[in-house]
Amino acid sequence: MSDDGRIPDVNESVRASSVPQHATDSSELITDTVQVQMKDSKDNFDKLYVDQEAPTIPKRRQELLKWNGWGYKDSKFIVNKAGQVEFTGDRYRLSKKVLPYLKDFMMRTCGVSLEHKIAAQPEITAADIPPPVKNKEFLTDLRRTGINYSDDCQDRLFRAHGHTLHEVFVLREGKFERIPDLVVWPSCHSDVVKIVELACQHKVMIIPFGGGTSVSGALECPASEKRVIISVDTSRMDMLLREYFVERMLC
Numbered sequence: 001m002s003d004d005g006r007i008p009d010v011n012e013s014v015r016a017s018s019v020p021q022h023a024t025d026s027s028e029l030i031t032d033t034v035q036v037q038m039k040d041s042k043d044n045f046d047k048l049y050v051d052q053e054a055p056t057i058p059k060r061r062q063e064l065l066k067w068n069g070w071g072y073k074d075s076k077f078i079v080n081k082a083g084q085v086e087f088t089g090d091r092y093r094l095s096k097k098v099l100p101y102l103k104d105f106m107m108r109t110c111g112v113s114l115e116h117k118i119a120a121q122p123e124i125t126a127a128d129i130p131p132p133v134k135n136k137e138f139l140t141d142l143r144r145t146g147i148n149y150s151d152d153c154q155d156r157l158f159r160a161h162g163h164t165l166h167e168v169f170v171l172r173e174g175k176f177e178r179i180p181d182l183v184v185w186p187s188c189h190s191d192v193v194k195i196v197e198l199a200c201q202h203k204v205m206i207i208p209f210g211g212g213t214s215v216s217g218a219l220e221c222p223a224s225e226k227r228v229i230i231s232v233d234t235s236r237m238d239m240l241l242r243e244y245f246v247e248r249m250l251c
């Protein structure tokens with residue numbers, strides 16, 4: 001945070017701390033910045049993660065977000081008692097607002113019928129999902145690192161998909177053949193290094209997980225995979241530390 005309580009722009013903070021005084025030409029400034037970043041990055045990565053505010057997304061994302069749909073649990077369109085469409089919650093300008101013309105528009109233009117109701121399947125329990133593949137040696141070594149992990153069925157299911165229509169349809173009506181066996185939450189660069197090292201050592205598969213909003217099926221587990229699959233949830237790593245101008249990379 002800057003003195004005025006503002007979160008500083010990454011470029012601004014990196015440049016302020018590392019650009020030599022003599023750098024006046026913009027190409028020189030970029031090159032110098034990259035070099036200093038490269039040199040400092042390893043030492044600073046873990047240090048920079050200390051003293052952060054708590055992440056805004058809880059580890060049990062399903063407590064905040066819909067487990068079988070898009071967005072926050074508390075924000076959705078409903079048809080209220082007066083028969084009009086209303087948006088719930090209080091997160092958005094649209095929240096608690098009635099949209100008097102929406103229902104007619106949806107019925108007339110999109111052919112939506114309010115009579116056609118299909119209840120989604122209830123919240124998933126362990127009995128409904130594939131049991132986790134286990135690798136005792138990997139788990140023992142992972143425990144030693146102190147890195148957070150979970151094999152809870154809902155934690156695993158939440159990271160088994162992105163948000164294609166197909167994936168949401170499977171959540172509401174079907175079943176995934178294969179889902180991650182374990183979710184891990186690294187909180188700093190060195191945690192990620194340890195996870196990758198252990199995964200290589202024990203032949204465990206890794207699928208990184210960011211927002212889980214992929215619309216390309218990239219998060220789906222291959223059904224035939226027999227090895228342990230871990231989902232590496234990056235939500236504890238919620239700061240943008242570096243922008244590498246030359247490589248066009250954000251870290």
Ligand SMILES: Cc1cc2nc3c(=O)[nH]c(=O)nc-3n(C[C@H](O)[C@H](O)[C@H](O)COP(=O)(O)OP(=O)(O)OC[C@H]3O[C@@H](n4cnc5c(N)ncnc54)[C@H](O)[C@@H]3O)c2cc1C
Pocket residue numbers: 070162163207208209210211212213214215218219234
């Ligand atoms: C309603 C909706 C609107 C959207 N609108 C847009 C839009 O306007 N523009 C747009 O570009 N996209 C859009 N998308 C698509 C999606 O939001 C983007 O593709 C987004 O960038 C995915 O990021 P994510 O963190 O959710 O990735 P995830 O879905 O978590 O992961 C996507 C892929 O990246 C990998 N991955 C995740 N994190 C890492 C990491 N740290 N390191 C390495 N690999 C990683 C995953 O393993 C997976 O293969 C939209 C999606 C939805 C559902």
